[in-house]
Amino acid sequence: MPKVLIADDLSQAAVDIFTNRGIDTDIKVGLSKDELIAIADQYDGLAVRSACKPDADVIAAATNLKVIGRAGIGVDNIDIKAATAKGVVVMNTPFGNAVTTAEHAVAMMFAAARQIPAADQGTQAGKWPKKSFVGTELSYKTLGLIGCGNIGARVAERAKGLTMKVVAYDPFLTEERAIELGVEKVDLDTLLARADVITLHTPLTDQTRNILSREALAKAKKGLILVNCARGGLVDEAAVREMLDNGHLAAAAFDVFAEEPAKENILFGAPNFIATPHLGAATVEAQENVALQVAEQMSDYLLSGAVTNALNMPSVTADEAPRLKPFIELAEKLGAFAGQVSDHGFEEVVIEYEGEVAELNRKPVTAAALSGLLHASRGDVNMVSAPSILAESGVKLSETKTEESPVYDNLIRIKVKVPRTANSDETGWRSLAGTVSAGRPRIVEVKGMPLEGAFSSVMLYVNNIDKPGFIGALGAMLGEAGINIATFHLGRQDTGGEAIALIGIDGLPPHELTEKLDALPHVRYAKVLNF
Structure with a gap:
């Protein structure tokens, strides 16, 4: 029976999903790093939110760990690189709190435009400060989205309902998707020059860290309203403070901070600044949704191999998993064969798919082939870690597919280019192929010669x-x-x-x-x- 540690608060409904599907669970919230390390090897799965931080040390100690599930979107509390190297799948739930976070961003935008928190405080203090708060309308203003993915797109939809003009900076946003959303795709400098309001909706990565630096903010239109309900670290907080003080920024509203919990911050007490304690996903609906989703996703993976919303592994639906299983087994065995006869390593890998398998989800099949290929020389490698290990080694990988196979209903062929030595063939390539017959893998070709048999x-x-x-x-x-x-x-x-x-x-x-x-x-x- 798989065993899961729930290390952050999840709803009882999530616990019930694990239990009903035959997965044993322990609930231990608030563990220190040392306490987590001490018990990590007891579990196949680790369910977290944002408080628990499975770093490289924790992952190294979790010798039986197969999956980390993040109930929410941001995964900067998880060392994905260490997890990938260890062959641990990292999943999140990008859709469960999208609406809630988008709504919070819009609420913060309104609150900043009308300075609602300060007006509320003054009113309840008996000051009736009506003349002190002259706000600005959002209608017909230009909203700049930094990130137009799942959450950003929902903010765009709501902004369009407010008759706002929406421009978006997102390297992954296609022109077709931009047209569908009714937004204009622009570069970052154009967005800074045109936006009256900017909201951020991007994960924290090496590419996005400090994306709104001091230099970037200096390019922004005077009187800008800045909203960050994404991740701390995307914005230079010291620069925002200076620009609030000197009036370059009209207002700012932050739900996230570079260091959390933010008991102290340079922005606190700044004029026209609004803060909330990372409430973007904090609604009853969102908390329930992400908890249920992560429990279902982790259960599917531990019980059937289905992979959903993984950040370091190709997705495999529950319906696909049983159909892919024999092809994954075949690919891994062919890879293992090629790896064991490539005594001096390899410089290039080509994987060819023919027939039925060519029309399936081939990414996990390729990952299995690479896992088998690398196992002979690398030992501790699996479908999660193999693709990144191969990429880091500089070995070229290519795939081809053909809808029809001349002889078999399905065929996978692996070719590896080996350094020329006395044992290499004339072309420098080793080639072998196999098929799935009656649900079992069979080898059918070695070095271009037909040879059919079971492994x-x-x-x-x-x-x-x-x-x-x-x-x-x-x-x-x-x-x-x-x-x-x-x-x-x-x-x-x-x-x-x-x-x-x-x-x-x-x-x-x-x-x-x-x-x-x-x-x-x-x-x-x-x-x-x-x-």
Whole structure:
């Protein structure tokens, strides 16, 4: 039974989802880092919000961890790089609190435009400060969105309802999507020059950190209203304070801060500044939605392998998972085969998909192939970590797909380009292919030669010249070593040409056996393979 640690407050409904689906849960909120490290290896899953911070040390200690689920959008409290390297899937719930956060941003925009908090405070103090608060209308003003994804798009929809003109800076926003939303896609400098109000809706990354720097804010239109309900660290807070003091900014409203909880901040007490304590997702509906979503997503992954809203792994729906499973198994075995016969590494990888598999979600299949390929040389690698490891190594990866396969209903072919050595073939490429037949993976081609058979846990791979007496000598040698043959598959180019023998055996042979095989006349290469 998988076991999940709930390390931040989640609704009871989320706990019930885990329990009803057969997943054991422990609820331990407010653990220190040392306390978390001490128990981390007991769990397959870790469910968090923003308070718990699974950093590299925690992830390293969580030797059985498979998934971290963030009930919410922002994942800057999670070390995704460390999780990826360890093969841990990181999921968030980007849709559960989108409406709530968008509404809070609009509310903060109104509050800043009319200085509602200060007016409320003065009124309740008995001052009736009517003449002190002359606000500004938002209708027909220009709203600048920094980030126009899930939340930003909802803010745009509401701003359009206020008859605002909306411009957006987002490198990932397509022109087609901008037209659909009724917004104008612009660069950052144009947005700063034109916007009367700016709201931020982007995650905190190396690219977005301090995106509204002192220099950027200096380019903004005088009298700007600035709203940040996204993440702390996107804005230079000291510069905002100075610009509120000197009047360059008319008002600012922040729900998030560079350091939280923000018990002290340079912005506190600034004129026309409004602050809320990270309330963007704090509605009954949003809290319930993200908790339920993260519980469902984590359960699906732990029980069926379905991946939803992962930040470091291709998505696989619950419907896709069983259909993809045999192809993932085939790809991993083909990758393992290629990795084990690439003794001197590889410079390039090509994966070809033919037939039925070409029309499926191939990303997880490719990840499985890379996992098998890298396992021989890297050891601790899986579908999560393999793609990033390959990318970091500088090895080129390419894929092709063909809707029809000439012989099989489906076929996956892996080709790796190896450095030229005495053991490399003439082209410098090693190629092998397999198919799924009756739900099971089978190898059907090695080095371009047809050779059909099932995978065994231990296999002996021999590349030889097709000459009489080879099979007899090989069988005698295995018999003398006490190795029983389970399966025997042969392939060749032409009579007397290059040939392949792939033999399933019942146990690991002694190292001396491969040395004797290598010494046989006409043997070019011999290798024991493990699957």
